[in-house]
Amino acid sequence: MPELPEVQTIVDDLRRKVVHRKIIDLWTDWPKSIKGITPAILKKRIRDSKILDVKRLGKNILITLDRDRALLIHQKMTGHLMVGRWFLKKTRAGWLVTNPIRGPFKDRVNQYVHVIFSLDNGKMLALSDMRKFARVDFGESKYIFSLPAIRKLGLDALDGHLTPAIFEKIIRTRRKSIKQTLMDPTVVAGIGNIYADDILWSIKVHPARPAYTLDRSEIKKLLISARKILKKAIRLRGTSVGDYRDTSGRPGGYGRELLVYRRTGEPCRRCRTPIQRMVLGQRPAHFCPRCQKL
DNA sequence: CTATAAACCTGCTGGC
DNA sequence: TGCCAGCAGGTTTATA
Known part of the structure; x- marks a missing residue:
């Protein structure tokens, strides 16, 4: 999906929608989306992090958090970041995420949501990705900026x-x-x-x-x-x-x-x-x- | 070092 | 209608 203009559009949206919010919970049904650490550990470490800023680094999205930490998200081919209110629903096939956003999505269930950050205003920041290539990385700023994807960026x-x-x-x-x-x-x-x-x-x-x-x-x-x-x-x-x-x-x-x-x-x-x-x-x-x- | 290919994944399209 | 090869916004890793 995303090249520079698409990522910039997402970043501009996120600056309006999630800066100053606190992340209070994490959910995922695809642990590989999270690099380096297990979802359980990320969930523990990210709880009560305040979002200070959102920036674009090439096609990467950098979400700066308090306590000198950050999230780095790359949407790769089919990743989407969405902000809204969703509901988790258990079905025979596993967890489904219902999505009340009307419009371009064919139905109210977005089956491709794989990571959700719950925010302190009742909304959620969700990463949806049909092909599951998108990745989330988390750590101290020093760690994020030492990643080859960022260090080697032109x-x-x-x-x-x-x-x-x-x-x-x-x-x-x-x-x-x-x-x-x-x-x-x-x-x-x-x-x-x-x-x-x-x-x-x-x-x-x-x-x-x-x-x-x-x-x-x-x-x-x-x-x-x-x-x-x-x-x-x-x-x-x-x-x-x-x-x-x-x-x-x-x-x-x-x-x-x-x-x-x-x-x-x-x-x-x-x-x-x-x-x-x-x-x-x-x-x-x-x-x-x-x-x-x- | 360079160039190409495969890998990561799923869903859609078009040809037979 | 049904099956299957090929294709898709990106990047990293493997192979030659």
């Missing part, structure tokens, strides 16, 4: 410290394709498959071009375009291709604006040539064979 795509000159230096040393380079979180943080395709289409660069072949002006255009597209997607509250939803269960609006992503066979928005699909680094890449020459 500069954020929207971070002002990432200047055209620095971006050029990074891009020009990479031998991989420009698309795989853009999607590598240790190079630039936040760009995933959807936005990488749209960004490259917008500057007419073929996704398979080796990164080091881009010249200075192309790299500058790349950075400017990346920021423009990511900011537009944040304004529209993300892309809902598949099942992405915000913390209230509402879809994002960028899906209608997609430039090439998942438009295989459809006409290029510039020249009407049918969009092509190829595979790069095990991921699909979409491009216009006429606008984006190798």
Whole structure:
């Protein structure tokens, strides 16, 4: 689900909804969602933690707690964070979580909720994830920031410290394709498959071009375009291709604006040539064979 | 070191 | 209608 704009949307929601709240309980039916420690230990250690802040680190969500501790959540492909009131219900098949949010969810039971933090205002922060790839990590700030996922994170795509000159230096040393380079979180943080395709289409660069072949002006255009597209997607509250939803269960609006992503066979928005699909680094890449020459 | 593949999971889609 | 291969927003780990 989540790339930079989707994660930012979630973080903005969470700042309004859970900052200053206390976590009073923890429930999970998928212990693997929690890294490092058992759910029972996390439950004990997190009780009565006050939420001080919520931030985005690349595609990770950092929830800062009191007593110098923090939660780090990565939603991976199909993870969702939702805030609301749920009810646990025991059935023959196990625990089910009922979800009163109306709208995009097909029914009132969200069978994919696997972790729930109960808050002191009667609401719950729930992690729902159909594919169970999402992970929650907990510990002292020192521990969280020592995690490879954070330590090795490149500069954020929207971070002002990432200047055209620095971006050029990074891009020009990479031998991989420009698309795989853009999607590598240790190079630039936040760009995933959807936005990488749209960004490259917008500057007419073929996704398979080796990164080091881009010249200075192309790299500058790349950075400017990346920021423009990511900011537009944040304004529209993300892309809902598949099942992405915000913390209230509402879809994002960028899906209608997609430039090439998942438009295989459809006409290029510039020249009407049918969009092509190829595979790069095990991921699909979409491009216009006429606008984006190798 | 690099490049590719597999692993982690479930549900949906399309072809036969 | 039914089955099954292939595919999906991401990242880490294994293999060559």
